[in-house]
Amino acid sequence: MKILVTVKRVSDPEAKLKIKPDGLWIQTEGVKFVVNPFDEIAVEEALRIKEKQTGEVVVVSVGDKVVTEQIRAALAMGADRGIFVNYAGSYDSYDIANILAKIVEQEKPDIIILGKQAVDDDMGQAGFMLAELLGYPQAAFASKVEITDDKKKAKVTREIDGGLEVKEVELPCIITADLRLNTPRYASLPNIMKAKQKPVKELTVESLGVAVKPRVTVKKLSEPPKRKGGVKVESVQDLVSKLKTEAKVI
Amino acid sequence: MKQFKGTDFYILDDLLTEEERLTRQSVRDFVDREFMPKIQQSFRDARFPMEVVPSLGRLGVFGAQINGYGCSKVSNIAYGIMMQELERGDSGLRSFASVQSSLAMTAIHEYGSEEQKNHWLPELASAKKIGCFGLTESDFGSNPAGMRTTATQDGKYYVMNGSKMWITNGSVADVAVVWAKTKKDDPKSIKGFLVEKGTRGFSSKDIHNKLSMRASVTSELSFDECKIPEDSILPHSGGLKSPLTCLMHARYSIAWGAIGAAMACYEEALDYAKERVQFSRPIAGYQLVQERLVWMLSEITKAQLLAWRMGKMQDNESLKHYHVSLAKMNNVKIALEIARACRDILGANGITDEYQCMRHMNNLESVYTYEGTNNIHTLVLGEHITGIKAFE
Ligand SMILES: Cc1cc2nc3c(=O)[nH]c(=O)nc-3n(C[C@H](O)[C@H](O)[C@H](O)COP(=O)(O)OP(=O)(O)OC[C@H]3O[C@@H](n4cnc5c(N)ncnc54)[C@H](O)[C@@H]3O)c2cc1C
Ligand SMILES: Cc1cc2nc3c(=O)[nH]c(=O)nc-3n(C[C@H](O)[C@H](O)[C@H](O)COP(=O)(O)OP(=O)(O)OC[C@H]3O[C@@H](n4cnc5c(N)ncnc54)[C@H](O)[C@@H]3O)c2cc1C
Secondary structure, X not given: OEEEEEOOEEEOOOOOOOEOOOOOOEOOOOOOEEEOHHHHHHHXXXXXXXXXXXXXXXXXXXXXXXXXXXXXXXXXXXXXXXXXXXXXXXXXXXXXXXXXXXXXXXXXXXXXXXXXXXXXOOOOOHHHHHHHHHOOOEEEEEEEEEEOOOOOEEEEEEEEOOEEEEEEEEOOEEEXXXXXXXXXXXXXXXXXXXXXXXXXXXXXXXXXOOOOOOOOOOOOOOOOOOOOOOOOOOOHHHHHHHHHHOOOXX | OOOOOOOOOOOHHHHOOHHHHHHHHHHHXXXXXXXXXHHHHHHHHOOOOXXXXXXXXHHOOOOOOOOOOOOOOOOHHHHHHHHHHHHHHOHHHHXXXXXXXXXXXXXXXXXXXXXXXXXXXXXXXXXXXXXXXXXXXXXXXXXHHHOOOEEEEEXXXXXXXXXXXXXXXXXXXXXEEEEEEOOOOOHHHXXXXXXXXXXXXXXXXXXXXXXXXXXXXXXXXXXEEEEEEHHHEOOOOOOOHHHHHHHHHHHHHHHHHHHHHHHHHHHHHHHHHHHOEEOOEEHHHOHHHXXXXXXXXXXXXXXXXXXXXXXXXXXXXXXXHHHHHHHHHHHHHHHHHHHHHHHHHOHHHHHOOOOOHHHHHHHHHHHHHOOOOHHHHHHHHHHHHHOOOOOO
């Protein structure tokens, strides 16, 4: 079983971010970057499937040279090889889906697992678009994945409002990983050392025959409004009236 | 407890390789997820959480500096960073790793026979077996050359008599690396022995009521006509130099580890000072408090540079024992002072175990003493620069 997994480089969710003077992106100096946490869950799931079924886990990342660090992190977790699509410009989810579609054509994986969204821009589009471009079935927001005994289908449990939904999709398919799918392993020290030796293939968007043309562009970023200090209320009546008239929640 | 961020004022991250950063991340995640939820209760109960040890084995932490024998073989800096991250959790956790890796495994790796290495190192690396290192005796701490424990040959056996004191992991160890004189009163006759748990005449007793290193096992080992098979001697060991070489490895890990404890305290003090309002504003807004915080940051940054440089010198084998003495002495001292300053900034809250600083502070009192006290390292350096030995 061959599984392709995306690993996007994102700013550490714990980091304090500042917006660049041009207002279009964040200042990256001194900010720590990590594998998108949902992609990390996707890598873990791919590794678990591989451990049960045997096969290969291939990770792919798009960006400039620095994203190889996130590829390496996934290799250190246990992925077998990496694909680095060297592209320094801006892109939108559709561009990424187009790039991934070309890679799928080349690699012909049985399963493609993506994080349900990237925690930096929270677009959450690439998985759907990729399924559409490839005409593959998809199961988004997976909280449990099982491969059927005949290895032809994936049974995917999804968390939906007020309950669970179980879907069966034929392989090859697209799965996007939700938070409760698993807890990613820590890379062990021997695996970190081995990751150095694992192959990472470098591609360009040109060589894939993709013309990147973002249809969505960022116009402006702004900081969340500063939180105002709370107030102390004198009595329960006071609280109820504030909830009614000011907060308007009851 | 807030998530640990790690202090990196001089962007030392740029000096690290990808593997070193990944190592830090793995160990940091392990400590956050598996160790931090346990430490408060473990410290209260004076118990080392043995249940985290298998995970550490799987991570490949033990003997990570060794090449082969099932060990990870990471860079010297990665090894140090790992210790920093462990001690950020608790000095007891780092002590466990230092004793297993830098002391027990180093002793076997440097002075053991090929059979001993093949037998013990993979088991110790995977944490299937636990090791300890017995050098100190109740009457011989700073001056181990005076040790009274003897192991005299009797046919195919050595017969060991004596006792060792303050031995980390003593009662939980499957194998004790014990240093003893093979000829009474002759420090040159000091040899290392592998004494297995359960050997007749070998017993251990834990030291209770510690106010420091509560989440760490510290024991007394006793040897009473204890017969050890001849092939349990570490054949390549000889004289005090052998255990001292192991101690140099352990001090290296301590010099890194102490930075972890210091960082944990500094972050705690900084967060607290920004939130705690006294008089008209957060105490972080008062000059005296700022001075303390800035002092902490500058000492941590210097200690980090010292440790990093020490790692690079280890790589090119120019690192000498006196270099390690300086880093151990300095980094532990500033970590202890930072922990005390943090406790002060936290006011009365600082004395409870809801915060980490006093636990770190108490632990660091041990770290200040073991592996050569601050005085002893000062005198080692004093001798090195003046040529005059001042401690005898
Ligand atoms: C928690 C803990 C764990 C430990 N784990 C281990 C272990 O796993 N294995 C092991 O072998 N040992 C271990 N030790 C023992 C440790 O190494 C000793 O405590 C240390 O070497 C100091 O010896 P001592 O306690 O006998 O103090 P002493 O040597 O009695 O020193 C007392 C004081 O006198 C000072 N002093 C001594 N000589 C001189 C001098 N010539 N000039 C100036 N000042 C001097 C010292 O600096 C110190 O301040 C551990 C200790 C602790 C606290
Ligand atoms: C064991 C114990 C017993 C106690 N018993 C009693 C008791 O019986 N009765 C009682 O009333 N109280 C008692 N206390 C409380 C004690 O008096 C307070 O802890 C003390 O006044 C400090 O206040 P705090 O803990 O709120 O610290 P904070 O006032 O919050 O101080 C925190 C830190 O900020 C510093 N700081 C504060 N303001 C400034 C400033 N303007 N400029 C520079 N630095 C500043 C302080 O020096 C300290 O380092 C007790 C405390 C303890 C620990």
